[in-house]
Amino acid sequence: MTVRTVLQATDMQRALTRIAHEILESNRGVQDLVLLGIPTRGVTLAHRLADILSTIVPGTRVPVGSLDVTMYRDDLDQQPTRTTSPTDVPVSLDGATVVLVDDVLYSGRTVRAALDALTDLGRPNIVRLAVLADRGHRELPIRADFVGKNLPSAHDERINVHLVEHDGVDLVEIDSGE
Amino acid sequence: MKNLLSTRDLTRDQAITLLDIAEDMADVNEREVKKLPALRGKTIVNLFFEDSTRTRISFEAAEKRLSADVINFAAKGSSVSKGESLKDTVQTLAAMGIDGVVIRHGASGAPFVLAHSDWIDVPVINAGDGTNEHPTQALLDAFTMRRRIHGPASRGKDLSGVKVTIVGDILHSRVARSNVWLLNTLGAQVQLVAPPTLMPSAIAGWPVEFAYDLDIALASFKPDVVMMLRIQTERMKAAYFPHEREYANQWGLTATRFAALPTQTLVMHPGPMNRGLEISSVAADSPQSTVLEQVANGVSVRMAALYMVLTGQGEVTDVH
Numbered sequence: 001m002t003v004r005t006v007l008q009a010t011d012m013q014r015a016l017t018r019i020a021h022e023i024l025e026s027n028r029g030v031q032d033l034v035l036l037g038i039p040t041r042g043v044t045l046a047h048r049l050a051d052i053l054s055t056i057v058p059g060t061r062v063p064v065g066s067l068d069v070t071m072y073r074d075d076l077d078q079q080p081t082r083t084t085s086p087t088d089v090p091v092s093l094d095g096a097t098v099v100l101v102d103d104v105l106y107s108g109r110t111v112r113a114a115l116d117a118l119t120d121l122g123r124p125n126i127v128r129l130a131v132l133a134d135r136g137h138r139e140l141p142i143r144a145d146f147v148g149k150n151l152p153s154a155h156d157e158r159i160n161v162h163l164v165e166h167d168g169v170d171l172v173e174i175d176s177g178e
Numbered sequence: 179m180k181n182l183l184s185t186r187d188l189t190r191d192q193a194i195t196l197l198d199i200a201e202d203m204a205d206v207n208e209r210e211v212k213k214l215p216a217l218r219g220k221t222i223v224n225l226f227f228e229d230s231t232r233t234r235i236s237f238e239a240a241e242k243r244l245s246a247d248v249i250n251f252a253a254k255g256s257s258v259s260k261g262e263s264l265k266d267t268v269q270t271l272a273a274m275g276i277d278g279v280v281i282r283h284g285a286s287g288a289p290f291v292l293a294h295s296d297w298i299d300v301p302v303i304n305a306g307d308g309t310n311e312h313p314t315q316a317l318l319d320a321f322t323m324r325r326r327i328h329g330p331a332s333r334g335k336d337l338s339g340v341k342v343t344i345v346g347d348i349l350h351s352r353v354a355r356s357n358v359w360l361l362n363t364l365g366a367q368v369q370l371v372a373p374p375t376l377m378p379s380a381i382a383g384w385p386v387e388f389a390y391d392l393d394i395a396l397a398s399f400k401p402d403v404v405m406m407l408r409i410q411t412e413r414m415k416a417a418y419f420p421h422e423r424e425y426a427n428q429w430g431l432t433a434t435r436f437a438a439l440p441t442q443t444l445v446m447h448p449g450p451m452n453r454g455l456e457i458s459s460v461a462a463d464s465p466q467s468t469v470l471e472q473v474a475n476g477v478s479v480r481m482a483a484l485y486m487v488l489t490g491q492g493e494v495t496d497v498h
Contacts, residue, residue, distance in 0.1 A: 068202065071214035071244075071485070081179070081490030083195055084202040086333070120211040 003160075006151055007172035012132070015148035016045070019130050020052040022146050027097050030060045032125070034096045036067040038114055039085035042102040044165045045132060049101060065089040067100070067121075072113035093122030099146075103161040105131040108142035133172055135159050179486045181293045181302045185313045185360035190336060193363055197321050198333045199482035200475070206243070207478055216485055217246035220277040225268070226305070227253040227283045232449060232473065233305050233315075237280050240480035246488075249276070264288065265297050272298040278488050279303070286310035286352075301487040309350045315448055316356035318479040320364055322468050323403055325475070326444055338365035343399055345392060345429060346407030346456050347418075348372045348381075353448045354407060358386055369399045373429060375418040392429050396439070404439065405446040406431050406457045426455050436461040444468055 007015070027033055030053060037046030043066040050064045068085040076082070100114050111129060118127060130146035135153045151159060153174055162171040179192060188196075206212060222241050226234055234250070241248045251271070258267060268279070278301045281289045286308030293302040306312040323340060324332045342361055348354045348370050361368050368386040370377070381388050389395035396404070409425065419425045426432065431445065436458060439445075445457075445467045453459050462469060 071216040076216060076489040078491050081486055084199050086202055087205060116215070120213065121209070 009170035019146040038102045046101040063091045069113035072116045097126045098124040105134045108138045108140035185356045200478045203481040204478040217244040221247045222278040223249045225281045236476040282306045311356045312352040316360040318476045336364040340366040341401045342403040343369045343401040344405045345371045349376045371395045403444045431461045433460040
């Protein structure tokens with residue numbers, strides 16, 4: 001089993017800081033901005049991005065929520081029953097600029113589900129997508145607006161994202177199986 | 179989870195997963211758009227051989243909120259009244275292409291027979307069978323207790339240390355049976371109180387305490403929850419107590435008895451209530467009463483049960 005570390009804690013911090021700046025640049029500030037993380041690690045990353053945004057633009061606090069997409073997935077019959085996670089949207093999404101946050105972008109099916117879930121919650125003006133790692137292999141016409149790192153990988157490899165809040169360490173690694 | 183037939187089959191982890199999913203469903207039920215696409219394209223039959231308003235409507239709401247197509251079947255006015263058997267009824271429906279059955283039947287064990295027959299090959303949810311079980315009612319009761327006791331921090335928690343007294347017609351009550359098994363699995367302590375004529379003879383083998391005198395029972399057990407059962411006049415084929423007034427005085431939650439309870443004690447009732455018989459209006463309409471919450475929570479819990487039974491590969495195909 002070979003495991004390669006592709007992002008260390010400092011790399012991750014740098015990538016998130018860059019994403020935060022890019023979000024501010026494209027949105028021209030923090031107005032109407034809402035960060036919605038996709039559970040579990042997307043929510044943690046959304047909170048981190050909000051913290052960074054607060055240090056870049058002092059005195060502001062971008063609302064952070066979580067958006068569970070389980071019930072919107074298209075593979076519910078192909079997997080063992082998935083448990084759900086809380087959806088928590090702290091502000092109205094009508095007219096907002098929503099940035100969806102997830103750890104890894106792969107087939108694009110989770111993001112597809114997230115877009116459907118968003119439709120049931122309100123009508124944002126703009127929806128963008130931020131991911132820590134983009135590993136390719138898209139199955140749907142979806143791309144990320146903000147990417148921490150592009151990680152070209154094979155189908156049979158696994159991308160493991162470790163975050164201090166869940167795993168005690170900040171690390172992204174590629175596990176190429178046996 | 180292939181079927182939901184009995185709370186006896188549920189492990190602690192399964193029960194808590196179901197209650198946690200129900201928490202997320204409860205959030206959906208507070209939204210403007212109360213709909214999820216999880217069961218889109220699936221057809222569910224509500225097969226009701228016994229009268230029911232709230233359970234059937236609750237299941238129907240849950241099914242529709244998960245985007246399933248719903249067929250309601252009531253035995254009255256159907257070919258069942260012409261003598262068609264359960265097997266033929268079910269096979270007829272199966273031939274039309276269905277993905278799940280919610281069944282209520284007057285005969286204890288009917289859902290079990292259906293689930294373990296080769297008549298149909300779809301998941302079965304028990305919506306109440308005879309005097310045996312009513313698992314979704316027990317799950318919504320546990321959900322209601324957990325929410326009142328733990329509040330927003332309910333997810334992942336069981337009911338350890340919670341004391342529940344169930345009062346009334348235990349003998350005929352599928353609600354009591356399902357609650358006994360589930361509450362026991364979730365770590366709660368259960369006390370059953372009934373007139374000796376309405377206490378099952380097998381009670382000694384159940385994981386509960388039991389008593390016949392309600393006042394002594396409440397004073398000694400000090401319950402966190404008092405659950406009053408409905409006196410089921412339709413199942414009272416013999417004289418189990420001399421007079422309704424006597425029953426109300428001895429085993430009802432009268433205004434006096436209610437006033438003697440600590441103000442944080444929850445009062446539950448599965449409905450429909452016989453006001454003035456097993457429960458007084460003072461108790462039923464008090465802030466301690468969870469009667470309407472139980473109804474609202476019923477939809478969330480049934481959404482969780484339907485989701486767990488009707489989605490997921492490997493478990494759903496695991497038949498026979």
